[in-house]
Amino acid sequence: MTADSTWSIGELAERAGVTVKTVRFYSDRGLLPEEPRSTGGHRRYGPEALDRLRVIRSLRALDLPLPDVGRVLSEEGALDDALEDVVAGQLRDIGSQLAALRWREAALQLLQDCTPAERTERLxxxxxxxxxxxxxxxxxxxxxxxxxxxxxxxxxxxxxxxxxxxxxxxxxxxxxxxxxxxxxxxxxxxxxxxxxxxxxxxxxxxxxxxxxxxxxxxxxxxxxxxxxxxxxxxxxxxxxxxxxxxxxxxxxxxxxxxxxxxxxxxxxxxxxxxxxxxxxxxxxxxxxxxxxxxxxxxxxxxxxxxxxx
Structure with a gap:
């Protein structure tokens, strides 16, 4: 791939609709593939980086932690399997969080709906x-x-x-x-x-x-x-x-x-x-x-x- 067919960090950020800071953040964590740097030492990126950045943004939009994002991206040739495992784990975590929230909500309603004389004991x-x-x-x-x-x-x-x-x-x-x-x-x-x-x-x-x-x-x-x-x-x-x-x-x-x-x-x-x-x-x-x-x-x-x- 020639230098003319690669993009600078600013060009990649513009194509992806993100900031340069975001591209640098994911690149520094090894989540974006880089092409050989320019003669001036500047980062260069190809179309694969744009595709990868779009996947990262989609995963992060679902609140997946960075370690899980890296796990999905690291499974070469098995992205679907890795994504399925990560999504299943996230669903379990969210289910646990929702169960806790439902109990907290019911507990707060219990305290709200009782008389002042009952409130301390119930608390x-x-x-x-x-x-x-x-x-x-x-x-x-x-x-x-x-x-x-x-x-x-x-x-x-x-x-x-x-x-x-x-x-x-x-x-x-x-x-x-x-x-x-x-x-x-x-x-x-x-x-x-x-x-x-x-x-x-x-x-x-x-x-x-x-x-x-x-x-x-x-x-x-x-x-x-x-x-x-x-x-x-x-x-x-x-x-x-x-x-x-x-x-x-x-x-x-x-x-x-x-x-x-x-x-x-x-x-x-x-x-x-x-x-x-x-x-x-x-x-x-x-x-x-x-x-x-x-x-x-x-x-x-x-x-x-x-x-x-």
Missing amino acids: LLVGAMSAPPSTAAPARFWRRWLPLRMPARVVSAVLEQAVPQPPEDPTPAHVLAFARLHAFTSRSCEGGDRGQPAAHRTDEGFRPGVLYEGLSEAHALASPHLRDQQSPHEGEALDCFVSAHAASRGVRDTPAFRRALSRVLAADPRIDHYWQLVAELTGPSRPTPGAAHDWLCAALDAQVARQAT
């Missing part, structure tokens, strides 16, 4: 968690609540069902419920032994994995009855519930066992506040495991009472 609740909030505190709560010697896959399944995910489009009510859930589970984790259900304290012969796998199935069977607002009653869900307790202890499901189980469950410590907050986040269309557990306990109590008459 402290909301300020104690990230935006969007982490599920680490509820997960720790459940790991401490669950019995020891639980298989990892069962623990993971319980956490998936019991720990709610932050709503993607939160309302102020969602923010308040999650903030209260975070505060409740954080305090509980710091509070030491809160008392455990009787099944958790059974030492010899108790198989907690069998219990929780069976409870998960029983809760799933009970959920349609809760959604249909049916009163607790006997049936497959209750049988599965009792069978899980019996199998975990290695005993038979008998009327006597059901009577004893009814008494034990009635005396167990409860975490109703946790499930109430989860229900505020998930809504009535998704009954919580806590609600399913209460329904099954009520069905068991009704059966035992009926048989006693």
Whole structure:
């Protein structure tokens, strides 16, 4: 390419519609290809530099950082693949930023719409968690609540069902419920032994994995009855519930066992506040495991009472 077919930095800037300072900035960072300099040591550029500059400006218009711009331009012969990867990464980042902004907006609305007497308490609740909030505190709560010697896959399944995910489009009510859930589970984790259900304290012969796998199935069977607002009653869900307790202890499901189980469950410590907050986040269309557990306990109590008459 002759000197007549190349452009000075000013000529390239004029053709691209940018300033000389912009051309020099990208050139100094190795993003623009240069032709051999003039005899006076001045920079010269060919048509390839103009094409490259237009690509750079387009990428920067999308707010891509310079390192990502350089990555796209450095993939010789694979610009489309590199651009696809960079765009996908940017979309993930923007998605995270939008999620944070939605939570911040809902949190600010929560503080704006409450009374002055409520504002300080809510500010402290909301300020104690990230935006969007982490599920680490509820997960720790459940790991401490669950019995020891639980298989990892069962623990993971319980956490998936019991720990709610932050709503993607939160309302102020969602923010308040999650903030209260975070505060409740954080305090509980710091509070030491809160008392455990009787099944958790059974030492010899108790198989907690069998219990929780069976409870998960029983809760799933009970959920349609809760959604249909049916009163607790006997049936497959209750049988599965009792069978899980019996199998975990290695005993038979008998009327006597059901009577004893009814008494034990009635005396167990409860975490109703946790499930109430989860229900505020998930809504009535998704009954919580806590609600399913209460329904099954009520069905068991009704059966035992009926048989006693």
